[in-house]
Amino acid sequence: MIIQDNLFLTRANPSGQGGFQFLYRVNDYGLSALSGPQEEISMIHWEVEIIKFTDSKTAGFETCHTTELANKTLKFYTDKSLNEFIQKAFQYFEELNSLEKMLPDET
Amino acid sequence: MANVKGSSVCRTAVDEGKPADWIPGGEKQTVVDPMKMFHELPREKLFITGSEAARESMRRANIDIAIAYPITPQSESMQQAGYLYDEGYIKEYYRAEEEIGTFSAISGASRAGVRSLTATSGPGLMRGMEAISSWPGARTPIIMLNMCRVINTPLAIQPDNIEMSFMLNTGILLLHAENQQDFYDYPLAAICASEQVDVTLPAVVSVDGFFCTHARGPVEITPEEYKLPPRDGWRSAVPAMDNENPPARISRDAPIQKSNFISYHMHSSWQQEVFAAVERSAKYFRDYLGGLVEVVNPGAEDFIIASGCAVSQAREAIRQEGENGRKVGLVKVKTIRPFPTEEILDAVKGAKRILIPEFNQAGWLHKEVCSVLYGRCNAVIKDGPRVFGGMTMPTEMILEWLEEFRKEVK
Numbered sequence: 001m002i003i004q005d006n007l008f009l010t011r012a013n014p015s016g017q018g019g020f021q022f023l024y025r026v027n028d029y030g031l032s033a034l035s036g037p038q039e040e041i042s043m044i045h046w047e048v049e050i051i052k053f054t055d056s057k058t059a060g061f062e063t064c065h066t067t068e069l070a071n072k073t074l075k076f077y078t079d080k081s082l083n084e085f086i087q088k089a090f091q092y093f094e095e096l097n098s099l100e101k102m103l104p105d106e107t
Numbered sequence: 108m109a110n111v112k113g114s115s116v117c118r119t120a121v122d123e124g125k126p127a128d129w130i131p132g133g134e135k136q137t138v139v140d141p142m143k144m145f146h147e148l149p150r151e152k153l154f155i156t157g158s159e160a161a162r163e164s165m166r167r168a169n170i171d172i173a174i175a176y177p178i179t180p181q182s183e184s185m186q187q188a189g190y191l192y193d194e195g196y197i198k199e200y201y202r203a204e205e206e207i208g209t210f211s212a213i214s215g216a217s218r219a220g221v222r223s224l225t226a227t228s229g230p231g232l233m234r235g236m237e238a239i240s241s242w243p244g245a246r247t248p249i250i251m252l253n254m255c256r257v258i259n260t261p262l263a264i265q266p267d268n269i270e271m272s273f274m275l276n277t278g279i280l281l282l283h284a285e286n287q288q289d290f291y292d293y294p295l296a297a298i299c300a301s302e303q304v305d306v307t308l309p310a311v312v313s314v315d316g317f318f319c320t321h322a323r324g325p326v327e328i329t330p331e332e333y334k335l336p337p338r339d340g341w342r343s344a345v346p347a348m349d350n351e352n353p354p355a356r357i358s359r360d361a362p363i364q365k366s367n368f369i370s371y372h373m374h375s376s377w378q379q380e381v382f383a384a385v386e387r388s389a390k391y392f393r394d395y396l397g398g399l400v401e402v403v404n405p406g407a408e409d410f411i412i413a414s415g416c417a418v419s420q421a422r423e424a425i426r427q428e429g430e431n432g433r434k435v436g437l438v439k440v441k442t443i444r445p446f447p448t449e450e451i452l453d454a455v456k457g458a459k460r461i462l463i464p465e466f467n468q469a470g471w472l473h474k475e476v477c478s479v480l481y482g483r484c485n486a487v488i489k490d491g492p493r494v495f496g497g498m499t500m501p502t503e504m505i506l507e508w509l510e511e512f513r514k515e516v517k
Contacts, residue, residue, distance in 0.1 A: 001154050001325075010325065011426070012286070012419030016499035018266075018318030020325065037322035041156055041183055044323060058430040079154065 002033070002079050003086045009059050023061070024086065026093035028053050028100075030061065033082060046076040048085065067096070118195065131195025133169065136334040141299045144335065145292070145395050150327035157284075157319035160291040160326045161226075161252055162187035165197065168250070168298055169334045171221035172199040176209045178231040179264045180316035181254045185226050197224075206235035214238060217247035217309075220340020220347025222298065225249065228316055229256035232270050242309040243278030243381045246345040248301040248338070249309040250294055254316040255415075255466075257496055265497020266315040268415055271443065272471035278381040280310035280388055281444040283414040287324035290314050293441075295335060296395035306388045307344035308381070313443075315416040315466055344384070389445040399447035400438050402454045404429075407436030409509060410458040410486070412451065412476055414440040417464045417500065424505040435509065440472065448479040458486040460512050464505055468495040487516045 008025035012018075019036035032049045050070050051061040065071045069092055076082040120129035139148065144167070155163070161184040165173075173192070175185045192200035203209035209225055216223040227235065232253060242249055257263040258270050274281055282297055284290040290312070297310035314320060340347030392399055404425060411421040418439045425435040438454045440447060455461055461480075463473040473490040480488065492508050494500045 001152055011423045012416075013322075014420075014423050014502040016420055016494075016501040016504070018315075018416070018499075019322035035154075035323045037317045037320075039317075039321065041158070041321055044156070044321075059426075060430075 003083050006030070006090060023051075023059060024089075025053060026090055027097040028056075029064070029067070029093040029096060031086065031089055032061070032063075033086075046079075046082045048074040048076060048082065050089070068092070118198065123193075123195075129195075131198075132166075132191075133196045133198065133334065136167075136169075136196075136332055138169075138336050139333040141295070141335055142394065144329055144333060145296065148329040148333060150329055152325060152327050154323050155287065155326050156183070156321060156323050157254075157287045157290045157314060158183035158187055158321070160287040160324075160328075161294065161320075162191060163326070163328050163331070164291045164294045165191055165224065166331055167329065167334050168224070168295055169222060169337050170197045170224045171338070172213075172216045173197050173224045174201055174203050174209050174213045174216065175226050176203050176205050176231060178206075178228045180256055180320045181226045181228040181231070181252070183320060184252060184254065188224075188226075206231045207238055210235035210238035210242075213249055213251075214242055214245060214247050217242075217249045218245065218348045219350050220338065220343075222302075222338040223247075223249050224252070226252035226254070228254045229258040229267075229270050233258050233273070236273060239274070239279070239309075240277045244377060246307045246343065246381075247309055248298075248307055248343070250298050250301065251309065251311045252290075252294060253311050253313040254320050255313055256316045263497050264316075266317050266416070267467055267495045267497060268313065268315055268465075269467040269469055269471070269495065271313050272467070272469055274311060275444065275471065275475070278308065278378070278385060279444060280306075280308055280385060280442070282310070282312045282392075282442050283440065284312055284314040284319065285415055285418040285439060287319055287322075287326045289441075290319060291326050291328060292396070296392060298335065299395060300388045300391035302338050302343070303388070303391055304342055304344060306384050306391065308384050308388065313415070318416045385445050389442070389447075392442050392445070396441055398450065399442045399445065400440055400450045400454065402450075403437040403439075404434050405436060405454060406457055407434045408457070408459045409433075409513070410436040410438060410455050410461045411505070411509075412438045412440065412455070412461055412463050412472070413465070414443065414472055415466065417466055420500050420502055421464060421505055423502045424509070427502065427506060428509065443472075443475070446475060446479065451476065451479065452483055455480070455484060455486055458484070460516050461486045461488045462505070462508055462512060463488065463490055464500060464508070465491075465493050466495065466500065468493060489515075 009023040052064040255268040301310040
């Protein structure tokens with residue numbers, strides 16, 4: 001089973017194409033892990049996006065391709081490799097949050 | 108395939124080419140009370156495909172015989188059934204010649220008093236419909252897994268649950284799984300309900316193919332060392348056939364097949380009893396599944412009534428509506444037969460608008476809901492959105508329909 005920590009929302013693939021989406025959240029950042037159907041079951045994989053939440057309470061988010069973690073959609077073919085990435089991402093998000101707090105408030 | 112002892116079901120290590128100390132997996136399991144299995148046993152959470160969820164359900168179902176003919180998207184599940192046969196969890200399993208043969212043979216197996224499982228998809232179901240429609244009248248408890256797909260031309264293998272409408276008036280118990288979890292739970296519940304003395308009917312668990320069967324989802328399963336009690340063939344509304352002394356003709360009641368005034372009345376009574384048995388099954392499903400429906404956000408003015416994958420899409424739609432401060436209710440219909448008339452009426456009694464999204468062209472659930480709510484509910488019922496032929500139903504589609512609906516019905 002994939003990591004359940006920081007799991008913000010589990011839902012059916014909102015595109016309606018089947019499968020499930022897991023949204024993880026650490027402060028304002030997070031990741032979306034989507035597992036959809038494949039005609040060849042052995043080809044089932046995870047599609048992962050780094051995301052930035054647009055609201056503090058809702059699940060609204062934008063895809064974020066500007067972090068050091070990833071500048072594109074990532075694919076993982078095993079739960080193990082996904083879990084390793086999630087752990088790494090959680091640590092990165094914590095650090096990113098600390099760094100962003102140090103920035104001057106532009107508003 | 109008979110073994111060295113001449114038995115058709117008793118498998119030995121020698122027959123199977125296994126080590127001498129091989130014990131069939133099913134013989135290592137412990138029988139557990141169904142209610143304990145459904146509600147008390149601890150569960151482990153896995154992330155598996157719908158086909159794998161079906162396999163884990165079959166593993167715990169104490170299946171005596173499985174017969175099937177492969178068809179996409181059912182093939183994955185029945186391949187998994189093959190593994191279970193190899194491991195000794197299913198006692199007999201073979202691929203029949205095609206679907207009429209499959210569904211006739213599985214009927215014979217059930218008449219012999221053993222727990223019988225088959226599975227099919229779209230066109231396969233259509234091909235075997237003559238045999239399938241004879242199951243309820245023959246009072247044969249059979250479990251059929253039905254992985255829905257397009258049935259009509261042009262050929263497609265994508266999800267579309269129009270085929271379920273063909274089973275609505277057969278006397279079959281019909282459940283519609285929303286997701287992989289349901290495709291694990293519902294077959295076990297359906298088996299137990301179908302074999303009750305006052306039911307004794309076949310049961311079909313339908314699921315939207317590919318979206319569930321070929322995708323992974325979270326599934327909580329009970330320990331594999333536990334299985335359902337075996338079928339007791341003599342504990343039925345119509346006793347199992349004694350295959351050691353087979354009857355000269357296998358009709359359940361030969362006089363019914365004569366063409367005379369009395370036979371018509373007998374046939375009529377027989378049919379009434381079949382459909383009464385469908386209604387009697389409701390109490391068992393209520394116990395096993397915790398209700399024939401699931402209601403989210405009771406008391407809402409706007410309601411969505413859905414079954415199968417449409418429930419998942421509706422679930423997300425009402426969550427997003429909630430984020431925007433709008434309360435929208437959801438009725439998930441678990442059992443299509445028996446149809447949960449009173450439960451639906453109770454859930455939507457205060458509703459003003461009811462939306463019924465479906466993955467088929469005909470809108471069979473809309474027709475079902477309208478037929479039971481007509482004259483008994485003040486809500487306006489809207490038939491849609493509908494997608495079919497393999498189309499998807501994005502959450503936004505439901506949200507847009509809700510918005511339009513609110514403008515139409517103030």
